[in-house]
Amino acid sequence: MTAKLAFMQARDPLNPDGALSSHVIREEITGSWQRCLQNGLDPCGVPVDAVVSDQTLKVARQARERLMRLVRPELELLSSQIAGTNFMCAFADETGVVLDTIMDTEFSESACGRSIRPGSVWREEQRGTNALGLALLSGRSSMVMGGEHFFSCHGGVSCVAVPILASDGTVVGLLDASSEVAERQFHTKALVALAATNVENRLFAEAHRDDYILQFHQRAEYLATQSVGLIAVDETGRITGANRMSARLLTGMHLATVSRFDDLFRGDFRAVLRALARGETAQLWERSNAAFFARLHPASLQPLVPPRWRMQEIPAISRIAPQEGTLVLDDDMARDCLRVAKRAASLGQAVCIRGAAGTGKTRLSEAVHRHVHGSGPLIAVDCRRLRRATDGGAAAHAILQGCVAPDPRPDPRPDPRNEGGGTLVLEHIGALDELGSGALAELLDTLREAILAQHWCVLATDRTRGEETAPRPKAVDDLRMLALELPPLAARTDFHKLARSMLADLSPDHRLSVKAVRRLAEFDRRDNLNDLRHHLQVLAASCPAGILRDGQVDRFLAVQDTADQVCPRCRDTSIRRQRCLEIRRMYRVCQCNVALTARRLGVSRNTIYAHLKD
Structure with missing residues (x-):
């Protein structure tokens, strides 16, 4: 007995009262047939043409607009790869509703082509055994060949469906490829699976844009392919997600039971991350001693800076534009402060410029920067806002290192990390003393490396408190900064x-x-x-x-x-005091125009002049 004859004999008794012979039929097919029979479907009948309304289809497409933009290029590529085989490619949502299709003319004119259209529903309980419905139910890739379909009218078509999984493992859609040529379905299944993996990896990168994404494989040459495992971790080393390929590569490890990078791999997480951030390929050793090669995913190549902390998105970090106007420093104290700061910065010495608000600390920093680095980037970090904008010392360290570390990406766009050094100004550096001692020490180590290796000039500013001498911030002492102080405006001779x-x-x-x-x-x-x-x-x-x-x-x-003061003759009487304050208020409203103020209040100009005298 040939395999085909045995198969046909197994399908013959497929009726509401018949027994199912499964010795030549895959278990998932016989299981699907059994469910269809239990749902009251007739294999000799015609399936229900289940279709949602146009409005429901429109809403479903709008709700998955971003996903469809990722899927459409894969559908087009898939259709070009299997073209010439009387084919159809489709994308369905997680409820089994087809949202998009691409098919050739021959297939579109067939009965199957007319039934698989946008808006059609292909759940198993309505359409019988089919690849879309089976994949939706099992969450795995499915293939239904010709007569394996529950309804005999679908027997001339073979189809493959692969679910698209979100980063949390839930099904968000399905890719399907159907054809009347059954011989190429195993090849087609591999192509559909690859297309689904491409979409999943893009979804994973988007879902974890706030984390570091490590891609790994046992063979280094496979790191450039889509067959890599992806694991997302936050700045503390906590695992926030993993793609389905990770589970296959990490045999014997249950990702659901581990929560940190250190639970999976040996070695220090931050040391590994620093190596990856430099664009290196690192070797990881699983706890069971299996070896892997790893790189940072291209979406994570922002060295030690999560995407949500990119410089333009962090209110604490800004790039200082060149200041307009002439810098006047004819005062001996201010001029000496600039001279010492320039000399120290040229020697690689970090400098802290102290002074009250508005004494010109930023302008002086810019002058030092131009002297040392010319047109290089001038980055300012407001340490007060940095504490509020991050989740502690590790995040602060990550942001600052991101500002001064070299960027391994081949990116032609301007980036301060690609310009061969610059100046980093830590405004209100005293606020860093509130970080933990360990975090502060790590941050200062980063700055020292920036000064020595990256040719970055590090300046800081801090505010004095009036005539009182404020204590030197601990960060200034630990970084061994040379402290200078700008005089207040009242003390300047220029x-x-x-x-x-x-x-x-x-x-x-x-x-x-x-x-x-x-x-x-x-x-x-x-x-x-x-x-x-x-x-x-x-x-x-x-x-x-x-x-x-x-x-x-x-x-x-x-x-x-003197807006809140009154003239001498009105101080002792509350009524006169209120009147005087009202005259002064109206005078300001009228832009200090005495005649207009007099007209508004209905008094003489002499009265106005009298109340404006001290």
């Missing part, structure tokens, strides 16, 4: 040059008289240069072009500094 230079940058049409400069110097400015810039902006906006005089300074600025 105020007149600062004011005139700043005004020239803001408005070339305005100039300051000698008395106006003296009057400006008398103001108390807590934010130093920042407050001076604001005052000059107010004067330039309020006064016509030309020379700015001391009377205009008093008119447009003095009232702002």
Whole structure:
């Protein structure tokens, strides 16, 4: 008896009352037949043409738009690989509804081609034994050849279906290839499986874009193929996901029972990660002594920086653009601070520039940077926001190392790590003292390596507290930084040059008289240069072009500094006090225009002048 005859004889008794002969039929097929019979399907009848509505199909496609964009290129490639065999390729969602198809003309004109269309449902309980329904039910690749279909009307077609798994192992879709040529189905099955793997790996990379993805295999040459195992780990070494190939490669290991990298492989996780981040191929040893070769997945080649911490996405990290305007340092203390900082940075010495807010620490850092690295990148890290933007010291270490480590990717786009060094400014470095001692030590080791090996210049800024001498941050001492201090604006001897230079940058049409400069110097400015810039902006906006005089300074600025004060004659009476405050408020609203203020309040201009006197 030939195998074909034995098969046909096994299928003959397929009826509601018949017994199933399974000695030549695969167990999964006989099991499917049995379920179909239990569901009341008639193998000699016609399957229900189950189709969802156009609106339901539209909603299903929209909900899986991203997945369909990944699947469509694979369908097109698959169709070109099996073309000429009276074929059809399809993609169905996790409920068995076909969402997309590609088929040749001959197949589209067949009865099977007309039934497999977008919106058609191919679950086993409705369509009988078929590859899509079987794969959906089992979660594994399935192949149904001709007469293995439950309904005899499907006997002229052979089909292969492979499920697409998400990173958590759930089925998110299925790829199907059907043809009237049964001889090539085993070859087709391999092609469909490869297409599904390609989609799964892309889904895995997207799902774990916030983690490091390690790809590994027993043979190094296979690392460039799609047959690699993928394991996602976070910055602490915790395993967050693994693809299905990982389970096949790690024989004897149950990934569901392990939670950390160290549970799977021997060796220090961070040491392995550093090697991989440099673009190296590392060798991993499984706990059972099996050897693997590993690389970082291309999506993870951001050295020690998870994608969610890319520089442009982290509020704590920014690239400082060149500052406009002339840097004025005619004060002896400020000039000496710049001179020492330049010399120290040129020798590879880290420098901490201290000073109150607005004393010019960032401008001085930029001047040092231009002296040492010219047009290289100038990166600023606000250490206060860094503590809030990360999950502890390890993450802070990762971000800072990512800023200064070389990038192994062949990427033509500008990247600060590809420019042969630059300057890293740690703003408010004192905030790093709140990190744990171990995390801080690791972070400082990274910075030392950056200075010695990557030719990076490391500067830091920290704020003093008024006249009080604030304690030196521990990070400054541990990094052996040379500490310098910029004087406050009130202590600088070059105020007149600062004011005139700043005004020239803001408005070339305005100039300051000698008395106006003296009057400006008398103001108390807590934010130093920042407050001076604001005052000059107010004067330039309020006064016509030309020379700015001391009377205009008093008119447009003095009232702002005394906005909550009252004139001497109104201090003792609450009613007069409220009236005085209202006059001063309206004066500011009217842009310091006395005539307009008088009209608004219905009083004389002399009354306004009287209340503006100190």
